[in-house]
Amino acid sequence: MEVYKFVMPEVIFGNGSIKQVGESCIRLGAQKILIVTDPGVVESGWLELVVQSCHEVGLSYSVFSDLTTNPKDFEVTKGLAHYLNAECDAILGVGGGSAIDVAKAIAILATNGGDIGDYEGVDKISMPLPPLVMVATTAGSGSEVSQFSIILDSEHNKKLTIISKSLVPDIAIIDPETLRTKSALLTATTGLDVLTHGIESYLSIAATPLTDVHAENAILLVAKYLRQSVASKLNEEAKKNMAMASLQAGLAFSNAILGAVHGMSHAIGGKFLLPHGDVNGILLPHVMEFNYISAPDKFARIVTLLSGEEKRWSDSGQDAVELVKQLAHDIGAPKRLSELGLTKQDAKKISADAIEDACMITNPRDITEQDIERLFIQAL
């Protein structure tokens, strides 16, 4: 048995927990925080609650929201200048994966210097980061608890996957109420991202008993609550359980890493700036079918979890795949990469980037560039 490690931030979970953000920053010794967020969060009104919470505890802040989905290296550079100019000493990310990943990237540069590209890969960060608090407002990325930050290298249109224990925030706040303002489509695609995190980390060659319990519960909760969460903005039970699914999937993949779906979707997202959740949801059943022979037992468990029937047992990979497809169909998620504008001509450049992605290392079945091309074409 090899030695394995598990690390996670302190977690604060529940409706209204967003109001604890000011106090959480103070507890870490912050005097002036940079709030990194995106225009959507500002518009939805959640930033107001955050700012109010800072006022209540007398915490100074400055807001940086000049970022986009699939966040870019130059946005990180801008954010860093903002952090330095405003003389901040801690960073608060508020949003989905984009805002949180940029918050982490600014933190890296704030104490380690250099360019964000210098930190691509595993364990390249040497100096401790400033205190980090993250507020997750989408049940999706899991970045609020993870060792990951994904930033686009805008010169090469390639996503930089940065993995380091230093990127695990100090405190993660997950408030299911913030999910009320998400559109049905965003709920659907980010929900499939959660499912992908759960399934890929469960099948990862770096999975451990500590990650499995979270991955299994995440898969179960998505199967049980994603449909209802897409159906209604006001279904509090569904929002709460999807927030928990996202959190647990995040804990699982942060420590077990991911697989070929993410390896491919990082490549596709980098080249074509497509929404991460959409791409993952489309690729997932195809990659599952490919990976099936690596772990029939785990696929049998996935069937039980996805069907919600404790007594249902099937080690057919096809059954697991069908259950995923049915879910994606029910919630109206895109089914084919061609719907996103991709064509057969893109297969080669995608596979060349994808094979280099850090997530490929933990895919349970050995994979080649040819396999990736074939999977890409299947998913068109």
Next chain:
Amino acid sequence: MEVYKFVMPEVIFGNGSIKQVGESCIRLGAQKILIVTDPGVVESGWLELVVQSCHEVGLSYSVFSDLTTNPKDFEVTKGLAHYLNAECDAILGVGGGSAIDVAKAIAILATNGGDIGDYEGVDKISMPLPPLVMVATTAGSGSEVSQFSIILDSEHNKKLTIISKSLVPDIAIIDPETLRTKSALLTATTGLDVLTHGIESYLSIAATPLTDVHAENAILLVAKYLRQSVASKLNEEAKKNMAMASLQAGLAFSNAILGAVHGMSHAIGGKFLLPHGDVNGILLPHVMEFNYISAPDKFARIVTLLSGEEKRWSDSGQDAVELVKQLAHDIGAPKRLSELGLTKQDAKKISADAIEDACMITNPRDITEQDIERLFIQAL
């Protein structure tokens, strides 16, 4: 829904992980550590590995091992003097619950001053503690990951239950190889302690989905591996799984707290200095029977977990109780408090102390002093 929190240390788990202890302390900025351990650990040779690991990274240390089971306040005072005299700046606990709880208690006094009794109860610690690394050498206490420290007030023969997020160590190292040197009886009774942690945290009124996944897995693993672990010192598979069970039970109870078994056993341990695991194992079925009506659904799940039969379902409290009794019987654990020398005359003073214990607050069924007396007499 209320807001709930979950906190745990960085975990390093696996055979040989004890060798990472020096590096782990250095990573936290330690220059000279106080190693808090007990004579049993010294004798078994594990301390030697720890010391070697310190040498390898050039880390200075001083060893304090002047402590006993059911560790006493005056042992903490002695340890503090040792820490100060040796000019240490970090603390490493190596052992079972006793060594680790003393290590934590020394850490409290090192930065907060006063007497250890000042910190009894919940959240009484205000100043941050020195860096804390814990190496668990018994699959039992879970203290290496928990918010708890239990120290005996030697003047009043009463256990002080100290609960604070500050007591969660920075790094917990769990090396299943260290379980090879435990006697069969100690393996049995500490194993029942793990089961008690799993069941009490699962039934606790402060349980959350994040604690449930760990509690459930801990119960499952104990049911599956404790017998084999008691049977043979060399069963590596059993040791590994019991170490994991202990870790997960620790994560669960640290965040969900415990119940009446622990409330009572703290009182009994305080008055009569009896082994904690023995007392818990005896009390567990009696308290379960009492608690049953509070959560028949969770008892049904416990039956599934303990029987290892996914399809077995019974919401009879008696079935769960019988499965626990059978396990205790199979591993030769003591069955009655009278075997430990307790008598009917002790019931009143035990119940008076027990009702005050912090663990009673989260017991799933409201409990009175009279209930405790009755349970105590039943268990005689």
